[in-house]
Amino acid sequence: MSTITDPQKESFRLSMLLYDSRYRSATIQFVAFLGFIILVGWLIFNTKQNLDALGKGVEFKYLFEPASYDINQRLLDYNSRDTHFRAAIIGLLNTLVVAALGCVAATILGVVIGVLRLSNNWLVSRIMAFYVEVFRNIPVLLWILFIFAIMTDLFAAPKAFRGDSATSHMQLFDSVAFTNRGIYIPEPLFSRGLGDIHLFGNSSIRFDVSLDLWAFVLVLGLSFWAAFKVKKRADQIQDQTGNRPKTWYLRLGIIVVPTLLLLVALGFHLGYPALKGFNFQGGTFLRKSLIALWLALSLYTAAFIAEIVRAGIMAISTGQTEAAEALGIRSGKIMSLVILPQALRVIIPPLISNYLNLTKNSSLAIAVGYMDITGTLGGITMNQTGRELESILLMMLVYLSISLSISAVMNWYNESVKLEER
Secondary structure, three states: OOOOOOOOOOOOOOOHHHHOHHHHHHHHHHHHHHHHHHHHHHHHHHHHHHHHHOOOOOOOHHHHOEOOOOOOOOOOOOOOOOEHHHHHHHHHHHHHHHHHHHHHHHHHHHHHHHHHOOOOOHHHHHHHHHHHHHHHOOOHHHHHHHHHHHHHHHOEOHHHHOOOOOOOOOEOOOOEEEEOOEEEEOEEEEOOOOOEEEEOOOOOOOEEEEHHHHHHHHHHHHHHHHHHHHHHHHHHHHHHHOOOOOOHHHHHHHHHHHHHHHHHHOOEEEEOOEEEOOEEEOOEEEEHHHHHHHHHHHHHHHHHHHHHHHHHHHOOOHHHHHHHHHOOOOHHHHHHHHHHHHHHHHHHHHHHHHHHHHHHHHHHHHHHOOOOHHHHHHHHHHHHHOOHHHHHHHHHHHHHHHHHHHHHHHHHHHHHHOOOOO
16 A cells, blocks of 8 residues: 655755746846845946046035026016025926926827828828928927027017107007017916915025915816816716706806906906017017927927827728717717717827836927026036036936926826726
8 A cells, every 4th residue: 555645845946046947037137136235336436436536526515505696487486586496496397397388289180180180181180290290300490499590580679669660560559579589478466466466485496486376376266176077077967857057157267257256356457468669578488499489390290199199090990980980970079079088098008108208308498598497407507517427317307206206296197098898
């Protein structure tokens, strides 16, 4: 009579790290990771040794020294006696402004062009195809310089608006002035404003919070929330009864009426630019460097977004369109209610990459003198202080943070619109 026993487990041997498939993969990954750590450590150690030999240890105290230079386009109060740190903050805000404006404009333009590229009208589709091929095959830097040069040569100097013999005139009921320095537009003012709150005193991160702006944002946000609730209730009624009540006028009133009442209560009015001396005074001044950068990045990126939108629409089965037409839905509604919502699931992933490229391409602002984070921290500050390593590291951290933030928001939205299997 024989007994069946479990086989004896094989004892671990060092050779198994190489010859046993259960351990080989982990061994290779550990060796690769160790080699990477050694390489990074050697680079850091070698860099520190060289900097110490030059008497330039890594330190960031230079950020709190006076900057001694001006910034031409800014959102916050700034003067040349402020620190390099505040100058970097101003530059960062300028970068965010261009990135935000560019992403919005490029998205709107790209969606329109992408849809028109699929138009049955031969002329319209060919014009859109020509636009895409021209803009995406010429470097964005050339577009920035081209638009900057066009604004310089096309528009007149402010002195051309002076006197009875003026050769140039303001547009839109004398409210907007197009000059070779930039564009002057009306600015919002409040005669019964709530004032400002001054935060952080006279420190490098000081800024003023406009209570008027926050009141406007709060009322507008609550209005949109209430309008969304009305729409959600209409959706529930439609699901239960099959009939959808008309709510567009109610939702529009919920958004418009409270906002208008707030503006009237605050005494909202516009401050118009006027020529005084050798330049315009009052209003909001948009420098031609900002406009050239914004337009070039938007037009250039829109060409890529248009192709993404076109591919996303073509990825949707033609049966979806045929089914919608069989239900009597108009062609415009088919695109907005049937095709585009499904195409978004294909469009959003590559769209994220184009947003990131637009944000990083904004660093080309230095070519036209727009003071973004590259022009402040990576330009004048770095040249004045000689702190190349610290400035470059900080700029890399800034762009990395912006890019990861954009990716996180877009990935969250992508998750919210993806199909859920039942």
